[in-house]
Amino acid sequence: MSEQLKVPTMAEFMAEGKQPEILFWVGSAGSYDDRAKKITKAFVKVLHKANVDFAVLGTEESNTGDVAKRAGNEFLFQMQAVMNIEVLNAYEVKRIVTCDPHSFNCIKNEYPSLGGNYDVIHHTQYIQELIEAGRLTVEGETYKGKRITFHDPCYLGRANSVYDAPRNVLKNTNATLTEMKRHKGTALCCGAGGAQMFKDAEPGNKEINVLRTEDALATNPDIIATGCPYCNTMMTDGIKAKEKEGTVTVLDVAELIANS
Template sequence: MSNELKVTTMQQFMAEGKQPEILFWVGSAGSYDDRAKKITKAFVRILNKANVDFAVLGAEESCTGDVAKRAGNEFLFQMQAMMNIEVLNAYEIKRIVTCDPHSFNCLKNEYPNLGGNYDVVHHTQYIEELINAGRLTIEGNTFKGKRITFHDPCYLGRANKVYESPRSVLNKTNASIIEMKRHKSTALCCGAGGAQMFKEPEKGDMDINVMRTKDALETNPNIIATGCPYCNTMMTDGIKAHEKEGEVKVMDIAEIIASSEQL
């Protein structure tokens, strides 16, 4: 497969008088963070492989306002949300897919109160859809024999009860999927939630990410799989704190699927 990524903006779609199957909401991390950009590119490779007619907003996409809301600035959240809703509604967007559970939760559960009603899907759910529909086939043995443990993002798992899709997708890799003791509804936060991603812990607080990474390392994994760019950062920092960088990788599910022999 060519390494060239095919990405079309909504403006380009509208110029041709067409509507995409989905709008890919890239999110702030996926747009600006160097590590998260790799997740974005991996997901685009999957969409290209499955011949999905998708669009992005490009420069018209702004922060969902999630961080402002979690930090207690409701006024700023509503300003940011209304700006996005105006753009999304102008394009008559119906379905949104995102790699960021924070954006997923915000767009799905909080935008409707402000007039933004969309079918919002997490990328692991969408990858599962593509596989089940026969549009994406995962037959490679790249991860055969590898031990993978999945960390449930808070806004994907407990907040929205999406537990099975990530595991269903990982099971297609022929790897051994090993659960942590605390998983699904009992999973521990990575430490990034509630806008904590952007600050150091208060004095006296423990490093939650180090504790959560310890949960993962107890499964003796080759790979810690995530479904959130913020979880990815926190777990990667946790691996460094445990001095396991040379032994354990942290990968988003999109990266794992895109790294299979078929992609």
């Protein structure tokens, strides 16, 4: 990707007296983590391709506070939430889309009682919407015939019962979709949730991400697809631990669609 991405901010929209269709909530991982930034850019590519009028908060966005809440720091969570809500409400944001299921869950379910009421959707839901509305066409050549297995992020699946959108979107790649034995409601966590991403695991006999990667490898996939930057990191590490990085890649649904 040599061309520079056009990423307008809410401040720019405001200056022109306009409202975007959607606010793209990039999230902390999507903003700073090297692997997750690629997902962010892939999704922006998809948004451009579908001619979506979107904006980001840019430097006005701050951490949702989700991970602090799960770690038990309700103070920090609510401080973050109240600050973000102030910004979002000032811009009169109505609709938010994000590539991070943790931000998705947090803004959708936990911001309302603090004064933040928005229509929040996950990027896989939004991509499905764009395809169904005919705004986005996927050629479906790149991954034709490849074997893809989708790993359900906990905060998208169990937490919010979004199971079909990512799968429906993936069908457009013309790849063969396989399911792991544990999927949808019974999907195994990647091991990153609940602030585990930021600490070492407690003593045990295995890493959770390795166990989940074994689930995925049992389907003999070419690609492990997911819809969460943290899952992506965990599964990528799992693939390395199983020394399969030569044959299996971990990609976000947004990347698979951007490349198709």
